Amino acid sequence: MNPQNTAASHDDGAQGDASDRVRIFDTTLRDGEQTPGFSMDRRAKLRMAQMLEALGVDVLEAGFPQASPDDFAAVSEIARTLQGPTICALARCVPGDIDSAGRALERARHSRIHLFLSTSPLHREHKLGMSKAQVLDAAVAAIERARGLCHEVEFSAEDSTRTEPDFLAEVFSAAVAAGATTLNAPDTVGYTTPAEMAERFAWLRRNVKGAERVVFSCHCHNDLGMAVANSLAAVGAGARQVECTINGIGERAGNAALEEIVMALKVRAAHFGVDTRIDTRKLYPASRLLSQLTGQAVQRNKAIVGENAFAHESGIHQHGMLKHRDTYEIMRPQDVGIAETKLVLGKHSGRAALRQRLQALGHAPDEAAMDGIFARFKTLADRKREVHDEDLEAIALGQDPDALGPWRLVQLNTSTHLGGSASASVRLRHDDGREAGEAAIGDGPVDAVLRAIERATGSDLQLTDFQVRAVSEGGDAQGQARLTARHDARDWRGHGVSTDIVEATAQAALAIVNRIARQVPAATPAAVANL
């Protein structure tokens, strides 16, 4: 890597606000993943990153390397592996964060350090205890340091929508002079409105010195439900980068949803006059993958990717649709990657049909992975009459939920007794060759299994949340179990999938035990404090 600002060459020269291309900056793995319920391990993050690459995002924010050794490892693995998008790492304007981001990005084909510092009076006074001059100096020093460690630098003025416009323009002008090539004006607390957003971006483009040399970016949170509308207003006023997440996941009420922004720009192209490089047929697979990896369902009526997004129930609508689709449909399900007919596979389906279906769902397993997936598919097809897309996704991702070990489930027996109590016995194998078997009684089979696993592995898990849902249709549907347990003053999450919900629960518990067993030394609290 030649550490200098080369944004223009990587961007095909499409720089500045006059361009008609909007860059999609995906922060699912940073702003999204840091949210409770959406955490992912390294393997899941890499899988999601590969999907985002296939989707065609321009910039992929892979994490915050200084926050934890796990985050550092995930960012560097993604930086080493992906070839398409610019890989971005977040850093506060402090040397430790910047150097850590630079190291994590070392192997990236094209890298960006994303620096952020609060500029609003509220944050300056109560969070940072810094004067305007100190904020300005810290931003400039950080940008100058970061420039030597990556290809390009983005500067974000945190809480920008509550910052005095003159001061914001002053900080941004200094950031351009110091070498930042993207200026991000986040609506950190989801406070602004579309009209204000448009006014703010137009004002910044007129008043920031060097505005013509940089890309203006928006990053909107959804606290008042206006993240997408605010982002589109920013685009209308010249922003040429939008920061967003798949399914709109993110802090509190979330970030602007990538799929909504992209489809609004596409469906209303004549209105916005801009385009993105996103392959929209991968939007639905990306949404599904995230949901599978995190175990968090997408709300049914979610725009673009929700189950009801293209369902027409009312008789009047159905009648109109039959006469002419455009009466009630402004885009086709296939435009976002939803297959018109859902192909159902069964026990007579072969490997080629399975591979084809997996590819349509956004999975491209290699031959070795395909062996395992096909074996699990056959087992499932013997148990279930029909294997649905959702089952296939679960198999493709969870073919071995505890694949990373060290504990693996070898045997599980449960019996329930009239009156509520139940007993369970488990046999587990450790990667070091040890075997452990334990039995326990509990208030129901789930409780009994958890106790048996705790005993067998010597763990202490305090269950704080437990959810089960069907991943597909029918009485023989696979069930997904999601567990959250408290251990060592931290919340740990795991999920498992099986046609037997008790087995799914055992897998979820084992995933937690394994995660704890594999943990790398925790980050110093100071590393993540004061964000």
Ligand code: KIV
């Ligand atoms: O919401 C925010 O302000 C952020 C910054 C780090 C860009 O996420």
Ligand code: ZN
């Ligand atoms: Zn944010």
